[in-house]
Amino acid sequence: MANSSIYQNLFITLLLLFSITAPSLAQTSFRPKALVIPVTKDASTLQYLTQINQRTPQVPVKLVVDLGGNFLWVDCETNYTSSTYRPARCKSAQCSLAGSSSCGDCFSSPKPGCNNNTCGLIPDNTITGTATSGELAQDTLSIQSTNGLTPGRIATVSNFLFTCGSTFLLKGLAKGTTGMAGLGRTKIALPSQFSSAFSFHRKFAICLSSSTGVVIFGDEPYVLLPNVDASKGLSFTPLLTNPVSTSSAFSQGEPSAEYFIGVKSIVIDEKTVTVNSSLLDINSNGLGGTKVSTVDPYTVLEDSIFKAITKAFIDAAAARNIKRVAAVKPFEVCFSGKGVGSTRLGAAVPTVEFVMQNGVTWYVFGANSVVDVHNDGSVLCLGFVNGGKNARTSIVIGGYQLENNLVQFDLASSRLGFSSLLYGRQTTCANFNFTSTA
């Protein structure tokens, strides 16, 4: 009798332990197979923006999309009201999932972003490179589900983990935004939290547009009008891990949450561009290599690579009788658009190829390589910018180069899939059918 009650107590204790330690991420409304958010481009900052619903009562929260960002962070200092806000207590399962071992108090009256006995993280404004410390917390978050063709019912995660930023951290972000949506490789970035909340594959795809593109969390299909499944026929290359964090502030030993790929060579109009190949590798200090970014509006190249690529592009353009004209900032290399033919894939300018370690090629055609700076076809500038001699990452494939290409990130298989320019398949990233069936 005595023994069985000891066991009973032990059993109850274990149950309690489990209910305390299991991260409560799976309290959801229903189980969608995928989720969808629209992504617009802000004309003045060239940032890619999205909106999600958070808090109780629910409010729409406008955010800058940060592909390599560590997590969702929002300003909790101004206007954060919610009856379902829960700070993450020190040493809780939430703190360990988020990789936070810090513990702090707040010497003011309690409110969202300011509570005692909470763990914290470092929200990072990756546009300006400014970071601060902030409380880890949970709140309700809602987002549309999708069958891959159109949006469906609203799906809700009742305990979505995010970090509280401060009002000053919003400086440099597009007007009306109050934080950043991090889609990086951590356990609490949006892709991993959604996939664990709804038990779908750790996969997502981005399809950026100069108007309204889309991010789909979960498995394919990713269907664009007129009925083109952009997930078909992707080329794949391994995702590489940069062992050193690329955040503005980080602790030692933390790997980068950004998406790195192995570019091995660059080819322009079928000629290989000679570059210092050691710059294409990620070294033990985390320097070098190639990453994909939505916070850089244009591809950024380390100085010597920039010089080699621009020279090769100028030579190849000359061979096509394309004339150079004065540069238009922020670009350094511009051409007269007069007499440049137009093709289904954009202006008939030299083709840039990023050749990956596994032999697959990411083609950059006119629509992604040159920018029509006056919007009348008169001047076409090579949409690459110089990142300087001390660039931390040698090649940063930026937003303009990603537009109208579907790029899938498969976290479980650690590979990146890319479609190449969708114009070739008679569709664009602005063609997701946002007319809801729900």
Ligand SMILES: *[C@@H]1O[C@H](CO)[C@@H](O)[C@H](O)[C@H]1NC(C)=O
């Ligand atoms: C705070 O929220 C109110 C109501 O939604 C809104 O009218 C106001 O502009 C917001 N203030 C700031 C500083 O965002």
Ligand SMILES: *[C@@H]1O[C@H](CO)[C@@H](O)[C@H](O)[C@H]1NC(C)=O
């Ligand atoms: C945290 O605890 C200190 C000391 O007990 C107290 O002065 C302060 O008001 C508390 N802060 C919050 C946000 O509860």
Ligand SMILES: *[C@@H]1O[C@H](CO)[C@@H](O)[C@H](O)[C@H]1NC(C)=O
């Ligand atoms: C190539 O780049 C590496 C890394 O920055 C540098 O140490 C090396 O000196 C460079 N080699 C040449 C030939 O410029």
Ligand SMILES: *[C@@H]1O[C@H](CO)[C@@H](O)[C@H](O)[C@H]1NC(C)=O
């Ligand atoms: C978009 O989806 C809606 C809802 O399923 C459908 O009624 C509509 O025909 C679709 N639009 C196009 C252009 O196919």
